[in-house]
Amino acid sequence: AQVVVGFGGYVSTPAYLAARRRGIPIVVHEQNARPGLANRLGARLTPFVGTTFASTRLAHARRVGMPLRPEIATLDRAARRAEALDHFGLEDQRTLLVTGGSLGAKRLNEAFAARVLELSAAGIQVLHVTGADKGFAVPATGSGARYVVIEYADAMELAYAAADLVVARSGANTVCELTALGLPAIYVPLPIGNGEQELNAADVVAAGGGLLVPDAELTPSWVTGSLVPLFRDITAVDRMAAAAASVGERGGDQLLAELVAAAYAARRPGR
Incomplete structure (x- = not known):
């Protein structure tokens, strides 16, 4: 893996920790207004944190919106x-x-x-x-x-x-x-x-x-x-x-993709 992207399910926590240990860039996306435990932890391990709602309180958060199906967007x-x-x-x-x-x-x-x-x-x-x-x-x-x-x-x-x-x-x-x-x-x-x-x-x-x-x-x-x-x-x-x-935000998919690209670009040399 070159980047680990987590969406807050319970399996995200060990993935975040493993990525941190191996120096792999982490991206966190929180879909709900109230973040869960996994993403609260993940957000402390990376500056690349996207949220769906502007009111979400999470470390390093920036609002990117929700990736939507093209038929809707x-x-x-x-x-x-x-x-x-x-x-x-x-x-x-x-x-x-x-x-x-x-x-x-x-x-x-x-x-x-x-x-x-x-x-x-x-x-x-x-x-x-x-x-x-x-x-x-x-x-x-x-x-x-x-x-x-x-x-x-x-x-x-x-x-x-x-x-x-x-x-x-x-x-x-x-x-x-x-x-x-x-x-x-x-x-x-x-x-x-x-x-x-x-x-x-x-x-x-x-x-x-x-x-x-x-x-x-x-x-x-x-x-x-x-x-x-x-x-x-x-x-x-x-x-x-x-x-x-x-x-509203129609471009959540693109904004999240750009966040992933930014995390990859900022990876440590040699990784």
């Missing part, structure tokens, strides 16, 4: 919107995307399933990605807006291209994809673990590009009482979109 939402709407069977109108990721989110699914008719009657078109084996039957909406349920999106970039506002969990990848694309969002952090999902959304929420709703407060009443008025306020949603884009 290069997405032109406006150019692919018509294709996206056709792909999901949606009308050409403003659209709300609800997603709990590939595994789904029980809280989101139940709250929105209970308000299908109300959202449709309010003229809010919804694309709801429920997660595998978590789909539900949509009641007839008559002349109201469409409510489309799918269990899995094999082309998530098209779901983003169709969306004007998103309701989602706040895993690091989700937050980074949405901000890179300038998509405003309601973030509902997973209420377990060490609270990292709430911290992941902190920067974009502070910038005004998203709202944070605790899991317990994401209820059917919240959907109709809070979400519907926000979605209808086009000016507010547009402001949120601009704020989200201001903290």
